[in-house]
Amino acid sequence: MWKYLKIVLALCGFILNTMILHTNPINDVTNLISIIEKLRPLHKKLGKPGPHDWLAHHHEPGQTFQEYYKSNPMTPRGKRCVIYIQPLGEFTQVQRRIVVLTSDFMSRFYNLQVKVQKDIPLSVIPNKARRRHPEWGVEQILTSYILNDILKPKLPADAAAYIALTISDLWPGRGWNFVFGQASLRERVGVWSIYRNGNPAESENSFRLCLLRTIKTAVHEIGHMFSMSHCVKYECCMCGSNHREEADRRPLWFCPECMAKVCWATCSDPVDRYQILAEFCEEHGFNNEKEFYKKSIAKLES
Ligand SMILES: [Zn+2]
Ligand SMILES: [Zn+2]
Known part of the structure; x- marks a missing residue:
């Protein structure tokens, strides 16, 4: 009996929450x-x-x-009201500062609490999900492995979005050189990389540039996770970017x-x-x- 009452109460809560939100x-x-x-x-x-x-x-x-x-x-609704950041790899102290500040910005941008999860080492990525770029020689990680095999099974019950941040370069599969980030429009998971954002330890200016680039990709990918498509109308952070100069623009x-x-x-x-x-x-x-x-x-x- 109590079990059914709990289900009814949960349903009422959900309906009420949806009504308040909309x-x-x-x-x-x-x-x-x-x-x-x-x-x-x-x-x-x-x-x-x-x-x-x-x-x-x-x-x-x-x-x-x-x-x-x-x-x-897909929007934050009911108990799904937290953005989780999942660090993936070994971050330096300065890179960690970038993560903390990016969390702060994301929280303001999306009006949601942001929590940073315990690190996951890069060693969890198997060889089948890694490659060396055929021309550049840089090691890259397959985004679909991060989304499907690392994040989806760990999606927290209160996550409005669960996004991995990695220090490695990312590639989404055959036909692509790299991506700054990638996210699912319907499954609340995404990933973005700090790899192409410059060395934040070099100077005050390079720290600021790295922070700006990291924040831009973060809010862009979270936008996708709330089912937003690319913008094609205005100069906007939701526009797609093919290369560094375009992303910086x-x-x-x-x-x-x-x-x-x-x-x-x-x-x-x-x-x-x-x-x-x-x-x-x-x-x-x-x-x-x-x-x-x-x-x-x-x-x-x-
Ligand atoms: Zn727009
Ligand atoms: Zn995009």
Whole structure:
């Protein structure tokens, strides 16, 4: 009897939670659509892709805010309200500092608690999931092994997203040279790598650059884990990137459509969210980003 009562209570909790999430005025669809319109003038439309850029090689349709919320996306819901970071490999002290700061940013960006799991050594990766790149000679790890064999069996019960961060280079399989990260749009698992982000121990500037690159890939991959497709409309952190220069060209912020998806999915207040992101940027010397967030607040408050 008690068992059935517990199931009914759990179901009621889930329904109530879903109702609260999707009827809260903060993430009211009409309100968010008007916010998108207010913010549009601040954002730059994507130009024609260069010959090596992502969109020159991947023909993607994009996804509006309306298409997103109607697609029954994977979002933090019920008890699934924590983002877990899984370090994979031997991190130096400085790299660990990058992980801590990235967690802080992710928590502000997605309005969720972020927890860092105990390290997993690279020795768990078998030879069949490793290779040396045929031209560059660098050792790479197969992303599908990390997603399917390491993360999925360990997915914590309260995980809204479970993402591995590795020091190794990643490749997703035949036909690819490498990827900065990869995530499942439906299974709450993802992986990203610090390998191509520079040496954070070299100088203050290289630390800041490594942090910026790591954060960009983190918020991009978490976006995928909440069922967000690549952005094809604006200069936006949800755009696909084929190479380092293209990834560096992307801003740290999301365009209005992608931002509305985050606020809807995570029940975030857009102004409060921009405020805490601006505070992080001020603290860590990301001045352009801080100015952009401040301008966005001014637009929404005008
Ligand atoms: Zn992507
Ligand atoms: Zn976008």
